[in-house]
Amino acid sequence: MPRYQSIVVLTGAGISAESGIRTFRASDGLWENHPVEEVATPEGYYRNPALVQSFYNGRRQQLSEVVCNDAHKALSDFEKAFDGDFLLVTQNVDDLHSRAGSQNLIHMHGELYKARCQDTEQVFDWHEDLTTQTLCPCCKQAGNLRPNIVWFGEMPLEMNRIYEALSQCDLFVSIGTSGNVYPAAGFFAEAKAAGAETVELNLEPGSNASQFDRSLTGHATELVPDFFN
Numbered sequence: 001m002p003r004y005q006s007i008v009v010l011t012g013a014g015i016s017a018e019s020g021i022r023t024f025r026a027s028d029g030l031w032e033n034h035p036v037e038e039v040a041t042p043e044g045y046y047r048n049p050a051l052v053q054s055f056y057n058g059r060r061q062q063l064s065e066v067v068c069n070d071a072h073k074a075l076s077d078f079e080k081a082f083d084g085d086f087l088l089v090t091q092n093v094d095d096l097h098s099r100a101g102s103q104n105l106i107h108m109h110g111e112l113y114k115a116r117c118q119d120t121e122q123v124f125d126w127h128e129d130l131t132t133q134t135l136c137p138c139c140k141q142a143g144n145l146r147p148n149i150v151w152f153g154e155m156p157l158e159m160n161r162i163y164e165a166l167s168q169c170d171l172f173v174s175i176g177t178s179g180n181v182y183p184a185a186g187f188f189a190e191a192k193a194a195g196a197e198t199v200e201l202n203l204e205p206g207s208n209a210s211q212f213d214r215s216l217t218g219h220a221t222e223l224v225p226d227f228f229n
């Protein structure tokens with residue numbers, strides 16, 4: 001790999017697909033006949049909190065049955081050996097990058113293993129089911145605790161830190177994302193404007209593939225270790 005000073009990597013559901021976590025496209029964006037956008041929105045939550053809680057309980061439970069794959073591990077190994085600036089931004093809400101050992105990591109859409117009090121905004125580690133009857137640890141009220149997930153229409157997390165890194169990077173690599181969800185889908189353009197080389201590693205070309213300097217297609221567990229070796 002040529003000498004880069006500052007690398008930003010963006011991952012999407014495709015990097016966890018070979019660990020057995022379904023992507024949004026694979027499920028045609030539906031869950032039990034509910035469009036993901038409907039279930040993964042504040043409106044959907046307030047309309048039917050029990051349905052949305054069970055959507056996330058099911059995905060949180062699945063995390064105990066899956067393990068990280070060679071793509072997650074290759075990113076963690078590269079970060080440890082790289083002597084420049086490295087930031088991994090994931091759209092995924094699973095914990096597989098953390099389990100693989102990634103350090104400088106931002107979960108811009110939140111995490112399944114976190115819950116947030118809607119009154120105090122306090123965030124808690126949360127590994128069990130969340131229901132509308134769950135008592136919030138800080139205000140001791142039922143119904144106040146929600147998944148610490150960024151839903152459609154909500155502000156993604158740590159955007160200033162992400163844009164700062166994009167404005168400084170000389171390599172931007174997008175892995176396993178269809179490039180349909182903003183603002184993540186626009187990150188490559190921010191990096192390009194900063195003069196970075198842009199690379200896409202994906203099973204099939206994403207919606208912005210033609211605008212990347214390089215777009216490599218294949219399985220993440222093959223592409224990522226090859227690219228970051």
Ligand code: BV8
Binds near residue numbers: 178180
């Ligand atoms: C915001 C948490 C303001 C929930 C998620 C109209 C036009 C443009 C934008 C909008 C619009 N209307 C509304 C918007 C904004 C909206 C948006 O983009 N909507 C889309 C639907 C048009 N965005 C928002 O609301 C965001 N907030 O904009 O706030 C703002 C703006 C700027 C700055 C500050 C504030 C909030 C979006 C967050 C929503 N929450 N997740 C949950 O996970 O349950 S998004 C959710 O869907 C995922 O997190 C993920 O990000 C997204 C799915 O995307 P991917 O990860 O790409 O997954 P997908 O299945 O689509 O693709 C998988 C890819 O992997 C495929 O390409 C496939 O080929 C590949 N693949 C498969 N297997 C493999 C593989 N690759 C390699 N190897 C394999 N084995």
